Amino acid sequence: MGEVERCTRALVASVKKSAREIHERYVEPPHTTDFAILFLPVEGLYAELVRQPDLVAQLQREFKIVLTGPTTLAAMLNSLQMGFQTLAIQRRSSEVWQVLGAVKKEFGKFGDVLEKAQKKITEANQELDALVGTRTRMMLSKLRKVETLPEAGATELLEDGD
Numbered sequence: 001m002g003e004v005e006r007c008t009r010a011l012v013a014s015v016k017k018s019a020r021e022i023h024e025r026y027v028e029p030p031h032t033t034d035f036a037i038l039f040l041p042v043e044g045l046y047a048e049l050v051r052q053p054d055l056v057a058q059l060q061r062e063f064k065i066v067l068t069g070p071t072t073l074a075a076m077l078n079s080l081q082m083g084f085q086t087l088a089i090q091r092r093s094s095e096v097w098q099v100l101g102a103v104k105k106e107f108g109k110f111g112d113v114l115e116k117a118q119k120k121i122t123e124a125n126q127e128l129d130a131l132v133g134t135r136t137r138m139m140l141s142k143l144r145k146v147e148t149l150p151e152a153g154a155t156e157l158l159e160d161g162d
Contacts, residue, residue, distance in 0.1 A: 012052055023063040035064040043070050
């Protein structure tokens, strides 16, 4: 085994150890996300590790660790931000649906009360129509027997009442 292979294996082992430590220390769902980011500050180091067969997948599978380097960190953070915003929107939309469900229920009750009130108003109007119609006919039938005063006399009589 050459020196390059030995150093590469040591590097991979060191990254796996770091991934395990990060996972044990920082990944604690539901208090945290179910993954963590291992930032490699040198692009060449990041490129060398990504080039290793199955290393990135193994870190994600076993330790829930995502490798990033200088060129991929911004994209990773933007992606996470969008994901968290989407999650927040989904939670808020769930709350909105709950509010709409409650409003729908109350609106049904309001419709029932409004219908009852309308029915009572209609009944009162019918009673008033019956009362006015019956009483008006009765008064008119009694007044037919009374003589009508001439216009001037009727006006003078009614004005004196003020």
